[in-house]
Amino acid sequence: MAEKVAGAPATLAITVVACLAPREVREWVLDLPVGATVADALRTSCGVEAGDAPSVGIWGRAASLDAVLQPLDRVEIYRPLKVDPKVARRERFARQGARTTGLFARRRPGGKSGY
Structure with a gap:
């Protein structure tokens, strides 16, 4: 995990976005601990577990479920x-x-x- 730096926030502001149906977008704004992964964000926002693995990306670029998140990242869940x-x-x-x-x-x- 990441080490704490003096003055650095203990949490990350993350946005998770999912397109549930055509022209229907759902958005969650989360505060996750430093070192959180894409899988943590999915589990916290919409209850998706690693076994249900959807296609995901961070700011429009494909990402794996174990990718570590950075402050103000936008995790996107893609429909097939x-x-x-x-x-x-x-x-x-x-x-x-x-x-x-x-x-x-x-x-x-x-x-x-x-x-």
Whole structure:
């Protein structure tokens, strides 16, 4: 564990964020002891145990459950994707057609294709 330094706080302010459903976000603000891990934050906030191991990250970067937290860290719990984003984009592009998406959507009158 970390050693106490004179004047250093004995706890860490941590935020845990979980997206429970589309457009539904739940947030917990915790005070955890110095040296706490991601698993400690999950157990304290929403009762998730190591056996239920969801995908987690700290400030948008993947993290393991035994990663030690720093002051003001934001632990994020990720839901699994239902559709691969590349496949969804490819299908959307095929459905809309090449002329109505991206650079081709706002073509100037008389301009060259793609400008």
